[in-house]
Structures are given as C-alpha cells and as structure tokens.
Amino acid sequence: MLDRKYIVDNVEAVKQNCANRNISVDVDRLVELELQRRGKLQLVQDLNTQSNAESKKIGQAKDSEERESLKVSARALREQKDAAQAEHDVIDREIKELQLQVPNMAHSDCPVGVDDKSNLELARGKHTCREFDFAPLDHLELGEKHDWIDFEGGSRTTGNGFYFLKGDLVMLDLALQQFAMVELSKRGFTPTITPDLAQDSVLEGIGFMPRGPETQIYSIENMNLSLIGTSEITLGGLYSGKTIAESELPIRLCGISHCYRTEAGAAGRASRGLYRVHQFTKIEMFVFARPEQSDAMHEELRQIECDLFDAIGIPYRVVDTATGDLGGPAYRKYDLEAWMPGRGESGEWGEVTSTSNCTDYQSRRLNIRYKVKDKKGTHFVHTLNGTAFALSRALISILENHQNADGSVNVPECLQLWVGKSVIGQTPAAESA
RNA sequence: GGAAGAGUGGCUGAGUGGUCGAAAGCGCCUGAUUGCUAAUUAGGUGAACGAGUCAAAUCGUUCCGCAGGUUCGAAUCCUGUCUCUUCCGCCA
Numbered sequence: 411m412l413d414r415k416y417i418v419d420n421v422e423a424v425k426q427n428c429a430n431r432n433i434s435v436d437v438d439r440l441v442e443l444e445l446q447r448r449g450k451l452q453l454v455q456d457l458n459t460q461s462n463a464e465s466k467k468i469g470q471a472k473d474s475e476e477r478e479s480l481k482v483s484a485r486a487l488r489e490q491k492d493a494a495q496a497e498h499d500v501i502d503r504e505i506k507e508l509q510l511q512v513p514n515m516a517h518s519d520c521p522v523g524v525d526d527k528s529n530l531e532l533a534r535g536k537h538t539c540r541e542f543d544f545a546p547l548d549h550l551e552l553g554e555k556h557d558w559i560d561f562e563g564g565s566r567t568t569g570n571g572f573y574f575l576k577g578d579l580v581m582l583d584l585a586l587q588q589f590a591m592v593e594l595s596k597r598g599f600t601p602t603i604t605p606d607l608a609q610d611s612v613l614e615g616i617g618f619m620p621r622g623p624e625t626q627i628y629s630i631e632n633m634n635l636s637l638i639g640t641s642e643i644t645l646g647g648l649y650s651g652k653t654i655a656e657s658e659l660p661i662r663l664c665g666i667s668h669c670y671r672t673e674a675g676a677a678g679r680a681s682r683g684l685y686r687v688h689q690f691t692k693i694e695m696f697v698f699a700r701p702e703q704s705d706a707m708h709e710e711l712r713q714i715e716c717d718l719f720d721a722i723g724i725p726y727r728v729v730d731t732a733t734g735d736l737g738g739p740a741y742r743k744y745d746l747e748a749w750m751p752g753r754g755e756s757g758e759w760g761e762v763t764s765t766s767n768c769t770d771y772q773s774r775r776l777n778i779r780y781k782v783k784d785k786k787g788t789h790f791v792h793t794l795n796g797t798a799f800a801l802s803r804a805l806i807s808i809l810e811n812h813q814n815a816d817g818s819v820n821v822p823e824c825l826q827l828w829v830g831k832s833v834i835g836q837t838p839a840a841e842s843a
Numbered sequence: 844g845g846a847a848g849a850g851u852g853g854c855u856g857a858g859u860g861g862u863c864g865a866a867a868g869c870g871c872c873u874g875a876u877u878g879c880u881a882a883u884u885a886g887g888u889g890a891a892c893g894a895g896u897c898a899a900a901u902c903g904u905u906c907c908g909c910a911g912g913u914u915c916g917a918a919u920c921c922u923g924u925c926u927c928u929u930c931c932g933c934c935a
Contacts, residue, residue, distance in 0.1 A: 465916040469861035484915035
C-alpha cells in the first residue's frame with residue numbers, strides 16, 4: 411500500500427501510474443477524504459485533550475459536590491470526542507478501502523503498456539533452443555511413458571489437477587531442491603522451511619485476498635488460516651511487526667514450501683499437465699533490504715535465477731514486465747520464460763520464474779521497519795522476492811529439453827550427484843550397457 | 844485435548860482505578876574524574892501519528908500481547924482472542 415501522504419503530495423503521478431497499470435481507482439476521492447480526515451483527527455485530539463484535563467481535575471477535587479459537577483462536564487466532553495471519533499473512523503475506513511486498491515508505483519524503466527503484449531525481452535540464457543532430429547514428446551507423454559506422473563491417481567484421491575510424482579522424477583525433483591538450496595546458501599541465503607499455512611492477515615499483508623469470490627487461495631473452514639500460494643507469504647510474515655537493525659540488512663532467505671492455488675478459471679491446452687496445478691513445491695528467495703539497496707538486490711535475484719537455469723541447461727528469455735501486467739505490490743518484475751518444446755504446436759516460452767521488487771508496499775502493510783543506530787525514528791524496509799525453482803515447471807523444462815529419441819532424459823550434470831544417474835527413463839538393457 | 848499460571852520499555856522486573864510513558868537494576872549514549880585495557884560519578888536514553896520549524900526546539904493524541912467493554916478516568920476491573928510456561932492425556 412502506498413503512503414497516504416505520498417498519494418496526497420503526488421496526485422498526478424499516482425493517477426498516471428494507475429492508468430499505466432490499467433487499474434481504475436478514484437484517487438481524487440481518496441485525496442479529498444484524506445484531507446477531510448486530517449481535519450477531523452485534529453478535532454478529535456483537541457477534544458481528547460480537554461476531556462483528559464477535565465478528568466484529571468476530578469482526582470484532585472476537594473469535595474463530592476465539585477466532583478459530581480466535574481463528572482457531568484467530563485462526560486459531555488467525552489461524548490463529543492466519541493462522536494467526532496466515529497465520524498473520523500467512517501472516513502478512515504473509506505480511505506483504507508481505496509488505498510488498498512492503489513497499486514505500487516512502477517519503476518521508471520518499466521515498459522508501459524496495459525497488458526503482457528508490452529512486455530520487453532531483455533536477454534536470453536546461455537543455451538540456445540535445441541533443434542530436434544526426432545519429434546519431441548511433451549512432459550505428459552514422457553511422464554506417462556515412464557509412469558512418472560499420475561494425474562488419474564491424483565484426481566481419484568484428491569481431485570482434478572492433483573497428481574502423484576513417482577520414480578526417478580521424484581529423484582529429479584529432490585535434486586533440484588537440493589541443488590538450489592546449496593547454491594543459494596553459498597550466496598548468503600538462509601535456508602528456511604516454512605509452514606504451508608498462514609494467517610489471513612499475513613496473506614493480506616503480502617497482497618493476497620484469501621476469502622473473496624475469485625480467490626486463488628484455499629482457506630481452512632472455521633479458522634483464519636489459509637494454505638499458502640507461495641512461501642513469499644510466510645517469509646514476509648516472518649518479520650511482520652518487527653523493527654530490524656539497519657546493520658542486519660539485507661536479510662536473504664530462501665524458503666521451501668508447498669504452494670496451493672485454486673486456479674479458478676484457468677484452463678486450456680497451455681495449462682496442460684504440470685504447467686498449472688493446484689499443488690507444487692517451490693524454492694523461493696525473499697529479501698528484506700534498505701531502500702537504497704533494493705534496485706541492486708533485484709538485479710542480484712534476477713542473476714541468480716539466470717545462473718540456476720543456465721546450470722541445468724535450459725534455454726530461456728528474460729522479460730521485463732509491462733506496467734499493465736504487474737501485480738499490485740510490484741514496483742518492477744522480471745520473469746524468466748523457459749523454452750518448452752512440448753508446449754503449443756511446436757514449442758513455446760513458458761514462465762518459470764518471477765522476481766519482484768515490492769519496495770515498501772508490503773512492509774507498510776505488514777509493518778516491517780528498520781532503524782538506523784543512534785538516529786531517531788524508523789523506516790519501512792523494501793521487500794523483494796524471486797523464484798529459484800517452481801518444481802513442477804522446472805521439471806517440465808528439463809523433461810522436454812533434455813529428452814532423447816528413445817524417450818529417456820539426460821540429467822543435468824549439476825543434479826547427477828543427487829539423482830544418482832546421468833540418464834533417467836532408460837530401458838534396463840541400455841542402463842547396464 | 845484437559846488443568847493451572849503468565850504476557851509491562853533493548854533486557855530483567857515493580858506496579859490492582861487518578862500526579863504512570865510507567866519504579867529499580869542492567870545495557871546503551873554524553874560529560875566529569877582517576878593514567879591504565881577498567882572503576883567511580885552526574886545526566887540522558889522507546890515508538891507511531893498529527894501540528895510546528897529551513898532544520899531543530901516545542902506542543903498534542905495514541906501505545907503496558909491483541910480486540911472490545913465498564914468508567915469522568917484503566918497497565919490496573921470485565922469479556923473475547925492469541926502466544927508462552929508447567930503438569931496431565933494422546934501421538935509421528
């Protein structure tokens with residue numbers, strides 16, 4: 411959420427930003443209400459001052475007659491105060507509602523455009539898209555062939571969109587997790603296993619709407635808990651309400667959790683197989699930084715994502731997300747899109763990671779501050795997040811890019827230690843050869 | 844899951860209706876002093892919001908887990924809720 415003072419002082423910029431992001435919010439109304447509210451607040455405080463002073467006199471009153479007469483006037487003052495406070499609160503609630511709709515400001519370098527058509531390709535990975543001398547299978551066909559992925563069993567036990575992973579694909583999944591955690595801890599990230607559930611207030615702080623009609627979130631009946639859609643939620647929530655010493659920043663965390671998404675309304679061939687599922691595992695990077703660090707931190711996260719996908723030999727492109735395609739909390743967002751040969755007619759780019767700089771948008775809601783030693787006051791930290799591996803999609807990219815004509819799949823060298831094999835899905839004869 | 848107890852400032856901890864933003868100690872900061880890797884001593888030391896200022900100073904409001912309530916007035920009484928501790932039960 412943006413600071414009200416900032417909105418009032420930068421009305422035109424905020425309005426332009428809303429337009430760029432294709433979000434309509436009545437900013438003028440918000441500003442008008444906020445100015446009204448400030449006046450009311452002053453009134454409330456004045457009345458409270460008087461009311462407090464009157465109450466104090468009662469304690470020092472000489473006799474009960476004086477006491478009684480003071481009580482009457484003090485009660486009247488309090489009632490006036492309560493009335494003014496109630497008016498203030500009505501205005502405040504309306505402002506808050508509007509304020510929550512205002513998206514974060516966008517980075518000045520963000521491509522401007524109302525949707526993803528304006529996204530800008532910034533770079534390509536180290537590996538080029540492979541030319542196949544056979545007809546490549548998609549990950550579902552490969553998964554069925556080797557009994558690696560069982561959607562039928564998933565829907566029988568749980569429901570449509572759930573799946574079982576089996577056999578060597580599980581080993582590959584775990585290897586990716588292990589590899590990412592090792593790489594990230596080398597780079598100063600603290601490995602973190604988070605809860606898979608979080609309180610609704612934390613979800614809201616991060617920018618998710620847990621209970622609305624179009625929610626992406628599964629929630630628990632009769633409790634204020636929901637299944638998390640990403641460990642960004644729990645990692646951000648970990649510091650909610652805290653004031654961090656400046657010297658501790660930046661704080662780099664890498665979380666592993668299951669992620670749950672209802673995916674209401676998403677369907678179609680582009681969502682086939684593991685691409686869009688209700689549950690997957692994700693390794694997520696999360697950083698708390700000082701404001702002046704956050705741009706550089708964002709580049710660092712992007713570079714790590716590139717390094718990880720370079721390491722597993724996947725061709726990808728880096729996309730700078732256009733204003734209209736940014737989520738509400740993001741100031742700037744980069745996506746890595748991996749080449750998926752089995753996607754669409756003859757291969758397509760598919761989003762595998764996403765890294766956002768949310769500046770102080772989340773920390774303001776979650777009340778996460780930092781303090782500079784020996785200086786008065788506190789400031790909001792900047793928060794950033796980035797995907798290391800979303801396992802389901804990383805698996806798609808490996809299966810489809812590293813498949814062989816016989817349906818076996820080469821294991822990237824950096825993962826072989828944990829998989830225990832250099833090729834998976836070979837016939838027993840080939841394996842012993 | 845059952846029972847009992849507790850949640851106060853950076854930390855320990857006092858405070859059961861009015862001068863409490865809150866004793867005391869520790870820590871930290873500033874100064875003094877003794878020439879010795881420290882002791883002694885004086886003073887200072889929370890945050891948010893609003894007003895004010897070039898910036899300060901200053902003033903006001905709020906904050907004693909959280910949310911409500913009672914009252915002229917609440918850290919203190921009442922209700923709900925969360926968390927922690929101990930004991931019991933259950934259990935991978």
